[in-house]
Amino acid sequence: xxxxxxxxxxxxxxxxxxxxxxxxxxxxxxxxxxxxxxxxxxxxxxxxxxxxxxxxxxxxxxxxxxxxxxxxxxxxxxxxxxxxxxxxxxxxxxxxxxxxxxxxxxxxxxxxxxxxxxxxxxxxxxxxxxxxxxxxxxx
Numbered sequence: 497x498x499x500x501x502x503x504x505x506x507x508x509x510x511x512x513x514x515x516x517x518x519x520x521x522x523x524x525x526x527x528x529x530x531x532x533x534x535x536x537x538x539x540x541x542x543x544x545x546x547x548x549x550x551x552x553x554x555x556x557x558x559x560x561x562x563x564x565x566x567x568x569x570x571x572x573x574x575x576x577x578x579x580x581x582x583x584x585x586x587x588x589x590x591x592x593x594x595x596x597x598x599x600x601x602x603x604x605x606x607x608x609x610x611x612x613x614x615x616x617x618x619x620x621x622x623x624x625x626x627x628x629x630x631x632x633x634x635x
Contacts, residue, residue: 497584499558504548512550512560512574513539519576523604527626539574548574551590553581561590569598569631591616600631 504512513536524530544564551559559577563570572594577587591612601618603610605626618630 497553497581497586499551499553499586499589501549501551501561501590504543504545504550504560506545508545508548508550508557508560509540509543511557512543512548512576513537515557515560515576515578516574518579520604523607526606527604529626542573551577551586558586559590563594563599569600570594572599572601575601587612588616595635597634598631600629602627602629604628 516539517532517535520535521530524535544562547564548560548562550557551561557578558581559575561575562573564573575587575590587609599618600621601613603613605623605628610628610630613630613632617632619632621629621631623629
């Protein structure tokens, strides 16, 4: 599969909000926390095009990834892959590129994505009833 990254633009916000709702629906429903408006609004409120890359396959939206810099690490946020592109190695290929800094992320309790993050060196840091925080040190 050939894929590419391009810088996000303000016009990407609504397609990404829809993608987030689609990708997170099952886990948020399982946790009793799915709200169609809220799941989209959380992306709108946090969307920062300057830190976000759009993942494309054949010039079509396949996902997104945000690496937001902080004082002592980067936060991996809004990493979504369209369902038809999951389980094919795309997430692994993208995560393999960001190995130069300490990276932390938050994953929903029970999400299958946690296994992907663990395979790529992310380790448990803390949790609450909804979220698990994980961190990976640079190579």
